[in-house]
Amino acid sequence: MSTQNTALLEAVTGDIEGLFKAIPFANWIGLIATKDSDGVLCRMPFAQRLIGNPNLPALHGGIVATFLEAAALAVVVDAQNNPDARCGKEIPRVISTTVDYLRPAGPKDTFARAEIIRLGTRLATVVSSAWQDDPARPVARANCHFLVASGGKSS
Amino acid sequence: MFDDLPISWAEFRRRSGRAPDGHIGIMGEFGAMLECMEPDNIRVRVPFQPEIVGDTAWNVVHSGVLMILLDSLCGISIIQKMTVPTPIATLDLRVDYLRAVPAGEDLFVTANCYKIGRNVAFTRAAIYTDDPEDPAAIANGSFMLGTAGDPPPMATMLKGQNA
Numbered sequence: 001m002s003t004q005n006t007a008l009l010e011a012v013t014g015d016i017e018g019l020f021k022a023i024p025f026a027n028w029i030g031l032i033a034t035k036d037s038d039g040v041l042c043r044m045p046f047a048q049r050l051i052g053n054p055n056l057p058a059l060h061g062g063i064v065a066t067f068l069e070a071a072a073l074a075v076v077v078d079a080q081n082n083p084d085a086r087c088g089k090e091i092p093r094v095i096s097t098t099v100d101y102l103r104p105a106g107p108k109d110t111f112a113r114a115e116i117i118r119l120g121t122r123l124a125t126v127v128s129s130a131w132q133d134d135p136a137r138p139v140a141r142a143n144c145h146f147l148v149a150s151g152g153k154s155s
Numbered sequence: 156m157f158d159d160l161p162i163s164w165a166e167f168r169r170r171s172g173r174a175p176d177g178h179i180g181i182m183g184e185f186g187a188m189l190e191c192m193e194p195d196n197i198r199v200r201v202p203f204q205p206e207i208v209g210d211t212a213w214n215v216v217h218s219g220v221l222m223i224l225l226d227s228l229c230g231i232s233i234i235q236k237m238t239v240p241t242p243i244a245t246l247d248l249r250v251d252y253l254r255a256v257p258a259g260e261d262l263f264v265t266a267n268c269y270k271i272g273r274n275v276a277f278t279r280a281a282i283y284t285d286d287p288e289d290p291a292a293i294a295n296g297s298f299m300l301g302t303a304g305d306p307p308p309m310a311t312m313l314k315g316q317n318a
Contacts, residue, residue: 024208025217052227054178056304061245062226063181066219091210094218098249104303 068142071112072126088148172308216256225294228266229278240306
């Protein structure tokens with residue numbers, strides 16, 4: 001198995017907006033990444049098929065988790081794009097994700113930003129936060145670990 | 156209620172009273188099939204489709220697809236075991252990705268609720284392809300009980316059936 005995803009790398013080098021278009025499932029959900037003065041901002045436009053509980057209604061918890069993890073991926077890729085960054089430069093592979101659900105996520109657009117806690121030669125640790133109306137009132141948060149380079153010893 | 160499995164997700168939603176306006180949800184979009192619905196043994200099969208790929212070079216299924224399946228099955232495992240029908244909401248979900256899922260393979264998802272307390276229920280779920288002993292992802296999920304909204308209709312139906 002190749003450790004370099006050339007299609008993804010080409011899509012994202014210097015252009016974080018292209019990231020989710022290069023990922024079929026992220027594209028299917030409709031995720032959008034943009035860069036502003038605060039870093040990478042991700043948006044998940046509302047769509048009916050993202051509803052998990054039609055009674056409330058509320059977005060599917062797994063969809064919110066997917067969005068948080070995608071936002072975490074985006075900040076890692078953005079950091080890797082920095083030519084001066086001394087970190088693993090392979091396409092990040094997620095190892096684990098833990099999500100805390102804080103408030104119901106209603107049937108509307110959702111936003112997310114993520115923060116790198118540590119980016120090393122093999123591992124990235126990232127926290128991300130998603131909100132709908134107010135960034136200070138997140139609907140969910142996640143903690144993600146990514147492999148950014150394979151270890152020297154094979155398992 | 157589930158003695159003629161497997162059934163499609165649309166049929167599962169219809170029978171469990173969760174299909175207003177024909178809403179089949181994300182699991183229905185995945186083409187999920189309910190294969191087994193017994194105490195401590197829920198199993199869903201998800202056929203491969205190109206939209207669930209996460210990485211076209213590695214050609215593996217997207218991790219988010221796995222989280223969606225795991226979260227869904229954790230919730231259903233609680234609803235199935237409820238003695239008092241009550242609405243639930245995910246409190247936290249931890250997913251460990253043990254290995255990649257190659258594109259093209261059917262996914263199997265299993266879940267088990269091992270504790271329903273007064274306020275919180277605890278669940279485990281796993282995803283595998285050909286070998287249940289070689290899971291691709293495992294999850295631990297805890298859910299709040301008695302949250303907003305109506306109780307899941309399925310809980311009421313199963314309770315009536317089991318009574």
